Amino acid sequence: MKFKSMVAVPVTAVLVVTTTMPTMAATDVEKQAHAEKIIYSSQNVLEEILSDPKTQIPSELLEQSEGIAIFPGVIQAGFLFGARRGTGVMMLRQEDGTWSNPAFINITGGSFGLQIGAKSSDIVLVFPNRSTVNEVLSKSFDIGGSVSGTAGPVGATAVDPTEDYSKSPILTYARSSGLFGGVAIDGSKLGFNKGKNRDLYGKSITPRRIFRDPDVEAPVVVDSLRQVLEESELGTFSRF
Incomplete structure (x- = not known):
């Protein structure tokens, strides 16, 4: 009996490597990390301001406010006249009195400063009434003209009991070169x-949903910022 010889034919496994998904995932993680860094920086600005009674935004104002926007490290270019741009976070008061998740917001415009030559400033905007908040939500919002920013009171006991701050569209604060105080930022x-x-948030999402939907998931760093804000309006915040 004759046997046919068997020849082993090697099977070549072809491994197709695609770097598209891993690269996208890595990029998404980096982008989220950068977004979280802005939140952390905003929290740090708020903590530093609230830690000193001389620079503290009065807790009574925060308790009565309908919204707050914090812009860390707004870059200013030019001397006396120039341009500025920064990205920060905005949070709104909910119907139950708690604070919403943050939405990212940009500020752009002409130059300003507490001290000439300052390269960057931290800016805090306090919104005492809901109507101004609704205007900000409805469109790109200009500070100036009929809706201007007013320099807000500074200090733990700076609130004037005879003044109705709810009629002020926006109370403005800025810190640059170690100085802090209310400033006008019209324009x-x-x-x-x-x-x-x-x-x-990992998906396209509108500011209105961020502010109003309690089921929107957010990173843990958001809870930390919210806690600082809640403690500050109660006058119980302590950094140490």
């Missing part, structure tokens, strides 16, 4: 940053 424009909102 600035506010507009929500859709890209940063998408980076943080």
